[in-house]
Amino acid sequence: xxxxxxxxxxxxxxxxxxxxxxxxxxxxxxxxxxxxxxxxxxxxxxxxxxxxxxxxxxxxxxxxxxxxxxxxxxxxxxxxxxxxxxxxxxxxxxxxxxxxxxxxxxxxxxxxxxxxxxxxxxxxxxxxxxxxxxxxxxxxxxxxxxxxxxxxxxxxxxxxxxxxxxxxxxxxxxxxxxxxxxxxxxxxxxxxxxxxxxxxxxxxxxxxxxxxxxxxxxxxxxxxxxxxxxxxxxxxxxxxxxxxxxxxxxxxxxxxxxxxxxxxxxxxxxxxxxxxxxxxxxxxxxxxxxxxxxxxxxxxxxxxxxxxxxxxxxxxxxxxxx
Amino acid sequence: xxxxxxxxxxxxxxxxxxxxxxxxxxxxxxxxxxxxxxxxxxxxxxxxxxxxxxxxxxxxxxxxxxxxxxxxxxxxxxxxxxxxxxxxxxxxxxxxxxxxxxxxxxxxxxxxxxxxxxxxxxxxxxxxxxxxxxxxxxxxxxxxxxxxxxxxxxxxxxxxxxxxxxxxxxxxxxxxxxxxxxxxxxxxxxxxxxxxxxxxxxxxxxxxxxxxxxxxxxxxxxxxxxxxxxxxxxxxxxxxxxxxxxxxxxxxxxxxxxxxxxxxxxxxxxxxxxxxxxxxxxxxxxxxxxxxxxxxxxxxxxxxxxxxxxxxxxxxxxxxxxxxxxxxxxxxxxxxxxxxxxxxxxxxxxxxxxxx
Numbered sequence: 001x002x003x004x005x006x007x008x009x010x011x012x013x014x015x016x017x018x019x020x021x022x023x024x025x026x027x028x029x030x031x032x033x034x035x036x037x038x039x040x041x042x043x044x045x046x047x048x049x050x051x052x053x054x055x056x057x058x059x060x061x062x063x064x065x066x067x068x069x070x071x072x073x074x075x076x077x078x079x080x081x082x083x084x085x086x087x088x089x090x091x092x093x094x095x096x097x098x099x100x101x102x103x104x105x106x107x108x109x110x111x112x113x114x115x116x117x118x119x120x121x122x123x124x125x126x127x128x129x130x131x132x133x134x135x136x137x138x139x140x141x142x143x144x145x146x147x148x149x150x151x152x153x154x155x156x157x158x159x160x161x162x163x164x165x166x167x168x169x170x171x172x173x174x175x176x177x178x179x180x181x182x183x184x185x186x187x188x189x190x191x192x193x194x195x196x197x198x199x200x201x202x203x204x205x206x207x208x209x210x211x212x213x214x215x216x217x218x219x220x221x222x223x224x225x226x227x228x229x230x231x232x233x234x235x236x237x238x239x240x241x242x243x244x245x246x247x248x249x250x251x252x253x254x255x256x257x258x259x260x261x262x263x264x265x266x267x268x269x270x271x272x273x274x275x276x277x278x279x280x281x282x283x284x285x286x287x288x289x290x291x292x293x294x295x296x297x298x299x300x301x302x303x304x305x306x307x308x309x310x311x312x313x314x315x316x317x318x319x320x321x322x
Numbered sequence: 323x324x325x326x327x328x329x330x331x332x333x334x335x336x337x338x339x340x341x342x343x344x345x346x347x348x349x350x351x352x353x354x355x356x357x358x359x360x361x362x363x364x365x366x367x368x369x370x371x372x373x374x375x376x377x378x379x380x381x382x383x384x385x386x387x388x389x390x391x392x393x394x395x396x397x398x399x400x401x402x403x404x405x406x407x408x409x410x411x412x413x414x415x416x417x418x419x420x421x422x423x424x425x426x427x428x429x430x431x432x433x434x435x436x437x438x439x440x441x442x443x444x445x446x447x448x449x450x451x452x453x454x455x456x457x458x459x460x461x462x463x464x465x466x467x468x469x470x471x472x473x474x475x476x477x478x479x480x481x482x483x484x485x486x487x488x489x490x491x492x493x494x495x496x497x498x499x500x501x502x503x504x505x506x507x508x509x510x511x512x513x514x515x516x517x518x519x520x521x522x523x524x525x526x527x528x529x530x531x532x533x534x535x536x537x538x539x540x541x542x543x544x545x546x547x548x549x550x551x552x553x554x555x556x557x558x559x560x561x562x563x564x565x566x567x568x569x570x571x572x573x574x575x576x577x578x579x580x581x582x583x584x585x586x587x588x589x590x591x592x593x594x595x596x597x598x599x600x601x602x603x604x605x606x607x608x609x610x611x612x613x614x615x616x617x618x619x620x621x622x623x624x625x626x627x628x629x630x631x632x633x634x635x636x637x638x639x640x641x642x643x644x645x646x647x648x649x650x651x652x653x654x655x656x657x658x659x660x661x662x663x664x665x666x667x668x669x670x671x672x673x674x675x676x677x678x
Contacts, residue, residue, distance in 0.1 A: 061643050068592040069599060073371035077643035080367050082358035095478055096592040099489040108516040168475045169594065197474060199598075 026085045027056045028285055030278070031075045033090035033116060034200065035062035036227050037254040038274050041321040042114070045275025046088075049282040057282070058084065066167055066200040068096035079104050085289060088112040088136075088281040094119060094171050098129050105131045110288065112136060112295075114281050115274070116172045123297040133288060136280050136299040138272045140172045143303055144179020147249050149186070150268055150305060151221050154247055158189040159220025162212045164229040166200050173225045176251065180223055193219070198229050205232025206239070213240050221247040221267075227254055234265045253306055253320050261311050269306040271319040276301045340666060341613060341630050344659070348634060352641035359644050362519065369526045372636030373591065374399065374584045374600050376629060378607035379614070380533050381580030383628045384540065384573045386611050387553045389620025390446060390453035392574060394460035395581035395607065398438050399600025401468040402585025406431035407477035407595025410484065420481040428586050435582020436575050438464055443571030457574075468597035477595035488590030491520035492527055525587050532583055536576065537625035549573060553620030606635055609656060613663045634659065 030046055032039035043059055050057040060078040063070035071092045079087060087109050091097035098118050101111050115137040119129030151161065163180060166173050177195065184190045193216050198205035209222055209232060222237065224230030230250030237246045243265055250257055253271035260266040280299055287293040304319040336343075353360035369376075378395050385392045410427035414420065438460050445456035486505075493503060496518050500507035510518065540546040548569050551559040560566050581600065588599045614631030616623025635656055642652050 058646050060646075061648060065602070067596060067598075068594065069374075069588065069596070070602070072592065073367070073639070074643050076367045076371065077364070077640040080358060080361065080364040080640075081356070081644055082361065082363070093476075093592070093594060095480075096594050099485045099593070103489065106515045106518075169478055199474075 025054055025056050026286065026289060027058060027083055028282060029058045029060065029078050029081075029084045029087045029089075030281070031060040031071065031078055031087065031089035032062050033071065033092050034066045035064060037256075037321045038115075038227060038252050038272070039090070042274035042278035044278070044322065046278030046282050048275075049279035053282060053286050055282055055286060060089075063092070066092055066170070068093045068100075072097070072100055075100065075104075079107070079109060084109055086110050086112070086285045088114050088285065090115040091118050091171075092116070092167075093169050095169070102128075102131060110285075112281050112285065114277050115272075116170055118171075121171055121298075134284060134295045134297055134299055136277050136284070136301075137172065138277075138303055139300045140175035141179035141182070143251070143270050143272075144176040144181075145183035146179075146303075146305065147176075147223055147251070147268065147270055148180045148183025148190075150307075151223065151247065151249050152184070152187045152190050154267065155190070155220050157187050160191050160193045160216055160218060161221045161223060162193055162209065162216070162219055163195040164205050164209055164222060164224040164233045165195055165197050166226050166229050168197050176225045198232060200226070200228045202228045202232040202235070205229045206236045207232075209233045209236035210240065213237070213242065213246070219246055221249060223249045225251050227252045227257070230257060230266070231260075234260055238265055253304075255320065255322075258306070258311060258320050261306060261308060264308070267307065271304040271306055271321075273301040273303065273319070274321060337666065338615075341615065341627065341634065341663070345630050345634050345637070348637050348641070352637065352644060356641060356644040359641060362521070364640065364644070366520075366523055366526065368633065368636045368640045369529075370523050370591070371640060372632050373525055373529050373587050374603045375606045375610055375632045375635060376529055376533065377580045377584040377587065378600065378603060379610040379628045379632045380536055380625055381577035382607050382611050383614070383616055383623050383625055384536075384549060385453070385577045386608075386616045386618060387540075387549050387620060387623045388570060388573050389553045389556075389618075390457075390570070390573075391608070391618070392439075392442065392457045392577040393454065393604065394438050394442060394457040394464055395577060395584075396601040396604030397461050397464040397468065397597075398435060398578055398581035399585045399588060399603070400595075400597040401438070401464045401471075402431040402435045402582035403588040403599045404468045404472045404477055404585075404595040404597055405434050406586050406589045407480055408471060410480050410589075411477060414481050420483045423481055424484060424487070427589070431586050431589075432579065432582050435578055435585065437578070438581075439575035439578025440571065442578065443574035446574065447567040447570040465597060465601070472595060472597060474597070480589070480593050484590060485593050487524060488587075488593065490524045492522040492524060493520075495519045495521060525590055528583075529587065532580070533625060533629060536580075540625055545569075545572075550621060553622070555621075606656075607632070609660050610635055613659055615663070615667070617667055631663075 047057055061074045091113055105111050111132045113132050113135050117135045121135050123130045123132055165177055184192055194212055196208040198208060213219055222233045224233040234248050247267045249268040250266055251270050253269050257266055257269055261269055284295045288295050310316050382392055406427045409430045410423045413423035413426055442457050442460050445451040446453050494506050495501050496507055496514055548564045551564055552566055556566055584600055589595055610631035611628050614627030638655055639652055
């Protein structure tokens, strides 16, 4: 018995040595919003940067569906490890995540929100949600406006359009909608005939767009705000045999959507820069923790517009999500 | 010979309690391999993350003991969360105080939550609709109603105290400086906040209070005895004077009550009401009941077993996140445990009967 105890104790000692040996490097945690190519690409970008800067990156389980009930338990389990120096996450709700992230912040872990934010995303003014170091993500409003403009040009400034959105309580997609509405206002003959929310379920998006096509046979274009709504939208259009007649604008340059663009099922794709977002989180995090640098409260990487004309350009390939 | 029989008896009763050993082994395993897995914070996380499964599974235990099943609970959670949140938001907008709006929301959700159970019970008991069909129908009805009530948009802008209730703890302890009940000590510095130890989440306390009361009812009261009797043999129970129809209705209402309580807890935890809130947890709840030793044929099962079953799933889920292992492994692991549970049940009929 004694022997066993001695062996066990020495094992524990060994293990604690092993752990303390790599305790010096910074440890960042990344909590994604949902399992999709956008966040996979972000993870890759973050991992590459972490390797470069010698940061250990722990990635939380990718939630199977979008929503605080899927994300929060994983997030809590992730930070309960207690060995994390900084967290960057895409909050799945502007409100529900405020107290959760606040608790993490209060326990001494600085928080960066990436792609989505909490509250209204303005962390520069004091408020109950202004504690995150920074919001790193696309200017979704500007992106929405850009898509509206590009569609209007494609349709020669005239036609009915439909918006397929995902979650009414997620900052990023709501701003795309706002930007899209604002962008359309510039063109007096462009009309937004409807908005639906598919809650990130592709089948729902397909059904909603099918219904819109029934209701508005002269529909000229659909804008699907993310991977699921866009893929659902083009399935619905393809099923009705209206490819080409109904233009589809989408967001996020996933492999599937790029293939669809090449086949002519989709006409316009706004590519964000998820890999860059991930890398920026790691880079600014290191600067903040090691050099005490002041991080801008908002960091906005740009975006890239894919159409049939440039999808095969060599310099465009880097914007495809991998 | 006698010694042999005694050893056999001990051996068999150990097998019957295998889930306790399994649960303990699981905690030990993750504590050694994980990072700070065995810490107050993380163990409380496991309890919090298991809230919905614990509540659903407790209600489901009653139904499964009677030989039925309740598939509606997943979406009753959503319905209740939406009603609860909506009432809170509307009443506060109408000028009522936060306390009043919040308590009205909770009460409204809990009362409305009894309705699906009442209908399920009537269908199963009086109209002899198979439980699987009746409750599956209710599953769709509850989901659709929730979507209609919230207009397919999660309910937001809840009264601000909901967050402090749902994320609050029973005790706060700042070692050597302060110990407070229900609210954090005031005027803490940033460093002190870091050292603050929070003990027993409010949500977990309410959850276990409800589970405790119903564990008592199942184990120690006539109502509990009748529940087992119906599951063992309905006709025998009838002959013994149990009002089977009436009893079944109550059992389905208990299940529905726990689902709506889970909906209320959802609102407290996530400060929003969503129609699909509990749907992902329905099967976990059934699995927890079966792992906990209940037979789907009825007649056996305990709340303690169910609680352990639910915690086995929760501890595994959090453990895999702690080790940063993708959770599809969780599904495999839970699947294996489930099949193991049923196999133990199948091959040890004498154990089951001895317990009765």
